[in-house]
Amino acid sequence: MTETYVVGVGMHPFGRFPDKTVPQLARDAIWAAIEDAGVDPRWIDAAYVANCYNGFFTGQGDAIAPMVFGRAGLSGMPMIHVEGGGAAGSVAFHQAVLAVMSGEYRLALAVGVEKIYVPGNPAISISAIGTSGEQTTATRLGLTWIGDLTMSARRLMGRYGWTARDFATVAAKNRRHGVHNPESEIRQEMSVEEVLAARMVAPPLTRPMCAGAAVDGASAVLIADRETSARIGAGRHPRVAGMGVVGARYISNRVTDERPGMLSMDEAGRSFAKAYEKAGLGPEDVDLAQVHDSVAPEELLSYQVMGLCAPGEEAALLRSGATALGGRVPVNTDGGLIARGHPISASGVAQVVETTRQLRGSAGPRQVEYDGRAPRVGAIQNAGAQGGPAAGVAVSAAFLLQA
Amino acid sequence: MADVTDPIEDLVAEVPGSTRCVLAGSRCRRCKEVLFPAMRDCPVCLEPDVMEGYQLAGHGTISDYVVAERGPEGFPVPYVQAWLKLDDGPVVFSIIETPDPRSPEHLTLGSPATMVRRRFGADGSAFTGWKFVPDSLCHD
Numbered sequence: 001m002t003e004t005y006v007v008g009v010g011m012h013p014f015g016r017f018p019d020k021t022v023p024q025l026a027r028d029a030i031w032a033a034i035e036d037a038g039v040d041p042r043w044i045d046a047a048y049v050a051n052c053y054n055g056f057f058t059g060q061g062d063a064i065a066p067m068v069f070g071r072a073g074l075s076g077m078p079m080i081h082v083e084g085g086g087a088a089g090s091v092a093f094h095q096a097v098l099a100v101m102s103g104e105y106r107l108a109l110a111v112g113v114e115k116i117y118v119p120g121n122p123a124i125s126i127s128a129i130g131t132s133g134e135q136t137t138a139t140r141l142g143l144t145w146i147g148d149l150t151m152s153a154r155r156l157m158g159r160y161g162w163t164a165r166d167f168a169t170v171a172a173k174n175r176r177h178g179v180h181n182p183e184s185e186i187r188q189e190m191s192v193e194e195v196l197a198a199r200m201v202a203p204p205l206t207r208p209m210c211a212g213a214a215v216d217g218a219s220a221v222l223i224a225d226r227e228t229s230a231r232i233g234a235g236r237h238p239r240v241a242g243m244g245v246v247g248a249r250y251i252s253n254r255v256t257d258e259r260p261g262m263l264s265m266d267e268a269g270r271s272f273a274k275a276y277e278k279a280g281l282g283p284e285d286v287d288l289a290q291v292h293d294s295v296a297p298e299e300l301l302s303y304q305v306m307g308l309c310a311p312g313e314e315a316a317l318l319r320s321g322a323t324a325l326g327g328r329v330p331v332n333t334d335g336g337l338i339a340r341g342h343p344i345s346a347s348g349v350a351q352v353v354e355t356t357r358q359l360r361g362s363a364g365p366r367q368v369e370y371d372g373r374a375p376r377v378g379a380i381q382n383a384g385a386q387g388g389p390a391a392g393v394a395v396s397a398a399f400l401l402q403a
Numbered sequence: 404m405a406d407v408t409d410p411i412e413d414l415v416a417e418v419p420g421s422t423r424c425v426l427a428g429s430r431c432r433r434c435k436e437v438l439f440p441a442m443r444d445c446p447v448c449l450e451p452d453v454m455e456g457y458q459l460a461g462h463g464t465i466s467d468y469v470v471a472e473r474g475p476e477g478f479p480v481p482y483v484q485a486w487l488k489l490d491d492g493p494v495v496f497s498i499i500e501t502p503d504p505r506s507p508e509h510l511t512l513g514s515p516a517t518m519v520r521r522r523f524g525a526d527g528s529a530f531t532g533w534k535f536v537p538d539s540l541c542h543d
Contacts, residue, residue, distance in 0.1 A: 123476055130475075137411055137440060138496035141523065141532050144474060147484040151467035200472045202484075250446040252436055253492040389438060389446045 004100045005229040005237035006401065007107075007222050008037025009353040013183040014217035014341035016117045022054050022064075023071035026113040029218035029346075030072045037222045038233045039107065041074060044222070046099045046108040048080045050088035050345035053116060053128045068113060077109075085132030086264070086292060087384030088112060089219065089348025090397035094245050096223045101240075106228045112349035113218035125214035132344065134387025146210060146295065150202040152262040153297035157204075159312075162300055164204035166315045168195035170296035171209045171338055173324045178335025180325075180366035185215050185341030209296040211337035219349035221356070238359040238378070241402035242279030244271035248392020261301060264292045264383040267396035268305040271381070275398040276307075283307030286329055286400075287375030288358055288368050290351035292382050293336040299323075302331070302381055306398075330368050333358060344384070351380045352399070359403040376403045411532045414440070415461070415520055424461035424518040424533065428493060429454040439493040461518025461533070463489040468499060468510050477524055481505055487516060487535055497535045509537040517541055 010032025012025045026049065034041050049068045055061020065079035084091040089112030096108035116125045130139060156162060172192045178184035190198075190208055198206040229237050248267050276282055283306060291302040300314040308329055309317045317323060323331040334340050334354040337347060357363040361374035368375045378401045385394035414427045429441035431454050436447045439459060444451045468485035471478070483499040499516065501509045516535040523532045 126475060137414065137532070140411060140530075141496055141534075142471075142474065142478050142482065142498050143484055143496045144471060146473070147469050147471050150469045151484065151486060154469060155467055202469045202471050202473070252447050253438075253494065254436065389442060 001101050002103055002225045004097050004240045005224050005226070006240065006352060006356045007224045007229050007232045007237045008033040008039060009356045010034070010036055010220045011183045011350065011353055012218040014185045014215055014343055014346065014350070016214075017216045018117060018119050020115070020216065022051060022113050022115050023068050025115060025216060025218040026068045026111055026220070027072040029113070029220035030069070030074070030109065030111060033109070033220040033222050039222065043107045043228070044074065044109050045077050046080070046096065046105040047074065047077050048082060048092040048095050048108065048110045050082050050084065050092040050112040050348065051114060052083050052085060052088055052132060052345050053114060056128045056131060057115065068111065083385070084395045085384030085386065086294065086342070086344055087348055087382050087393065087395040087397055088345035089350070090245070090382040090399070091348070091395055093221060093349055093352055093399070094243060094397060097240050097243065100223050100225050103225075106225050108223045109220065110223065110349055111218065111220045112346040114343035114345045115216045116343060117214045117216050122214055129213050129344065132385055136387070146202050146205065149262060149295045149298070150205050153205070153295065156261060156297065156301065160314060161312065162297065162315050164196060165192060166300060166318055167205065167209045167296040168192045169318055170293065170299045171195045174293065174332050174336040174338040175208070177325055177333055177366060178339025180364065181334045181340060184335040184339050185212060186335070186339045205295060208338070211294045211342040213342045213344065215341035215343045217341060217343040217346045217350075219346045219353050221349055221352050236360065236403060238356050238401040238403050240399065241281060241377070242275035242277070242400040244274030244278070244398040246270050246274065246396050247394050248390040248396070250388070250390040262298055263386060263393060264294065264298050265301045265305050266392055268302065268381050268383065268398060271396045271398035272306055275400050279400045279402065281377060281400055281402070285377045286379045287370065287377050288330045288333055288355070289379040289381065290332055290334070290354055291336070293332055293338050294342055296338065299331060299336065306379055306381060325366060325368065333363065333366050333368060348382045348397070351382060352401070355380055355401050359401055374403065377401070411530050415518070415531065415533045417520060422519070424520060426459040426461055426489070426495070426518065426533075428457050428459040428491070430457035437492045439489070439495055459489055459491045459493065462515065463487040463495070464513050464515050465499070465510065466494060466512070468512075470504055483510065485535065497533060500534045500536045501540065509539050514539065
């Protein structure tokens with residue numbers, strides 16, 4: 001097993017691009033990553049692309065990998081398509097790292113690309129995203145993603161003392177971070193009061209507390225083994241120090257009456273235990289984190305499952321400013337899903353892009369610094385695709401990158 | 404054996420001579436786990452073909468709920484989304500029927516509610532599913 005490094009990153013900005021196709025979005029991110037790495041693209045010997053809804057929108061549900069990589073001009077390597085809802089990008093990254101780690105490949109490309117925005121038809125975007133959960137009786141009888149997440153959030157408010165103001169504080173913080181990210185969907189600040197006063201989606205969640213998913217975008221990273229990494233570029237390349245990728249388990253309804261804490265975070269504790277052990281690191285080593293804030297309460301719970309605080313201390317950690325830029329352990333430094341936008345498959349790879357930029361010290365005005373140095377350890381949390389009797393996520397991912 | 408993609412019509416039935424409903428679930432012959440929606444293979448003992456049809460009583464308690472101010476097509480807002488713990492074990496999703504969805508009066512966590520058959524969807528794609536009514540609103 002060889003060590004693996006992130007040697008190149010690239011993005012197509014997240015936002016609304018009705019005139020662009022999936023391959024057009026992807027090629028911008030792919031070539032940005034190749035140029036960032038300063039690598040000969042002929043060296044790429046495996047390519048993975050995450051995409052969830054091209055089949056839904058265009059009928060082309062298979063052969064997405066040759067379409068995406070081929071139209072970017074690449075050929076000769078195996079081209080592999082993966083899915084997994086909000087975690088699809090993490091699946092592509094995980095597979096690319098495993099491919100290189102195994103010694104079978106030396107330089108692998110992982111891409112996440114999604115096109116969801118349809119002018120004048122928000123309902124079809126909601127329908128597309130709905131397919132990332134298994135179509136069960138529940139969805140036919142009126143259950144929605146936001147409804148389900150809000151039910152969990154309401155229960156956890158009672159358990160941990162979270163308030164609607166805390167959710168608004170997360171949203172305002174991430175929007176403030178997004179202002180400094182030119183690739184972010186939303187770049188306007190909003191005060192806590194404005195977030196609280198915005199249109200209600202499902203009490204107590206207002207619209208700005210939820211990530212926009214009618215969004216297009218693409219992200220790409222290049223993974224290399226130690227020898228290839230040493231040949232590429234002059235900068236330091238963050239190492240993939242630990243990974244923990246697991247799936248939800250069915251728990252008998254005779255064992256527990258309790259529904260899970262929050263879909264995206266339920267298995268994150270297991271994921272991080274594995275990643276920390278592999279990396280020989282602990283929560284105290286984490287300098288910054290990118291987490292799955294499709295709704296603001298998920299970010300609060302992420303503090304606990306990553307081990308940044310004890311159960312019940314999430315709101316206190318947030319209120320102290322520790323998780324904002326300038327704080328002890330900034331979370332969602334690029335705006336997170338709430339501001340950067342959530343083009344489903346592109347989100348997971350974008351988390352790796354942001355973490356890499358931060359660890360290299362190349363994140364521009366949102367650069368995290370400790371005593372004048374760039375951060376050393378970045379944590380990433382992501383999860384997605386729901387179904388089966390476990391009624392949990394198919395993929396829960398935790399990654400630790402180390403400079 | 405029903406699968407999750409089977410028509411909802413086949414899953415809920417009224418008990419003859421009463422307004423009570425039963426739901427078509429399944430039970431493992433080995434470990435006795437009761438599941439809804441019905442399965443063939445048991446996720447607890449991980450044995451194939453061990454589950455048999457099992458009727459679940461349409462009654463349970465409210466585990467979680469939320470007032471949806473936005474919903475998919477065909478679901479006029481506001482409406483109450485909820486997870487209910489059935490008396491037989493499994494947790495099912497349902498809309499809760501109350502006179503005023505925004506009023507929490509009948510929406511108490513842990514309070515009992517009863518399943519009723521209701522029509523869903525528009526002409527052509529209409530089907531019979533279920534909702535739950537808080538027992539505090541039932542008069543029979």
